[in-house]
Amino acid sequence: MRKLVRFFGIAAVSLVTLASTPSFAAGRTDFKVCWTIYAGWMPWGEAKTQGIVSKWAKKYGINVDVVQLNDYVESINQYTAGKFDGCAMTNMDALTIPASGGVDSTALIVSDYSNGNDGVLIKGKGRKLTDLKGQQINLVQFSVSHYLLARALESAHMTERDLKVVNTSDADISAAFATPEVQQAVTWNPMLADLKAQPNVTEVFDSSKIPGEIMDMMVVNTKTLQENPALGKALTGAWFEMVALMHANSPGSTAALTAMAKSSGTDLAGFKGQLSTTALFYTPQAALDFVSSPNLPVIMTRVARFSFDHGLLGQGAPSADAVGMAFDKGVVIGSKSNVKLRFDPSYVAMAAAGKL
Structure with a gap:
């Protein structure tokens, strides 16, 4: 259930001094990502419980700890401060907290969008x-x-x-x-x-x-991802194995959905109701089609304009273009010299091509 506040803020901007010096070195084998309770993010917890995350991490010779936190905004703040390598958050929060705070971040997986939630x-x-x-x-x-x-x-x-x-x-x-x-x-x-x-x-x-405008994503630190592509491969592989299981219409999928429902404080019918208004991308190709669409930069331009108009891009932001955002096929909106949010479809493309 979406019990926790999913709001924009500029409080984490002050944390950029903590995050500006990477706390994670290249060539690491241990990583941590965090998530909070919400229908579209429950698969992360279940993937950990079922050993799917550890299976994919082992495939690439790394360890990935998927940590549930109780406070949504605090989870983003901790990610921004360098305490986690990745964090589940909305597209808007990715722009207005870590990206606006100077932390170069990559939307590794755009997992769903609100479709009536x-x-x-x-x-x-x-x-x-x-x-x-x-x-x-x-x-x-x-x-x-x-x-x-x-x-x-x-x-x-x-x-x-x-x-x-x-x-x-x-x-x-x-x-x-x-x-x-x-x-x-x-x-x-x-x-x-x-x-x-x-x-x-x-x-x-x-x-x-407004389909596609309120997105849920797994966001990872860009430098960490560039230095450790195994992290991107393991997270992407685990995610799509988990959501495929959810969509399988089998005893295993029912058991998984029931477990996620219980963890989120509802029953199976209630959880399915939440999923019915969550446009979850159940296949890598569906996620790839969305993140590669030329409409995505248009959406994020709207989000940036709203954020600037409401003072959410940080003190001194001169315009809605203050933070640059990069998309598929080399498209960049906003400041090309200050790109801090990247919608990188390469790992999802690997999954869609069966190359993970």
């Missing part, structure tokens, strides 16, 4: 987006919810100036929506599913209307 709610039947005008709306400020709201308003030819955002933590959003004072909210699953199932609530916009 995030939504805008208004109390009352038959409501529409334009009913938000002049109203207050509760959400986690500077989060994927905030980004979703901005995109929703844009679709209705409105802006944030047309309403008032009230910062509300993910832990408090359900309780707030239960009060008569709160009539509008933006949130993610599992809170979203619970709130929109209530009587007289209308979901006026959800992330399926």
Whole structure:
């Protein structure tokens, strides 16, 4: 379940001094990556439990420890500080925390995108987006919810100036929506599913209307990956073996899904419900097609613009182009002299070609 805050921030920028001197030397054999509870990232924990990660690591002569942390933002902060070689995070957080903080990072695997996991709610039947005008709306400020709201308003030819955002933590959003004072909210699953199932609530916009814009990824330190390609191969191989098992419609896949459901605090039906609004790439080719698409730089340009407009690219960022991002076929957006986020499809391409 997406219980933990998935929000942008610039607090980790101060950690760049810690991360600027690589804490991991080339030619290492021991690596650590971290993840937190969310439907799209549960396969990492199950892959460790089933020995899939260790099998692939052994194939390449290394050891990889996959560590579950309890705080999402703290996991990114620890990665940014050099405590982990990789971390599961969203595309937006990868840009606004490690990349904006000066840590050159690579999106090794874009594993899925939100396809209805995030939504805008208004109390009352038959409501529409334009009913938000002049109203207050509760959400986690500077989060994927905030980004979703901005995109929703844009679709209705409105802006944030047309309403008032009230910062509300993910832990408090359900309780707030239960009060008569709160009539509008933006949130993610599992809170979203619970709130929109209530009587007289209308979901006026959800992330399926902006497909591909809220991504979940395994991000690794670029220098570490370049010096240790075995890490990229082992993680990529393990990931796609795990998701193939999930998709196999077999007793083994049912057992794996049931275990992931339990670990995330729900039952099998609840977990499958979360997966139904998560566009998980079950094959390397599907992931490769997504990350190689010319639409990906367009999406990340939007994300960079939102981040800059909300002060999330760090103090002194002169424009939305302050941080460079590299994509397939040598495409670069933003500053070519400050490329800090790379969508590198090479390892997924190896998996798609059966060369891992």
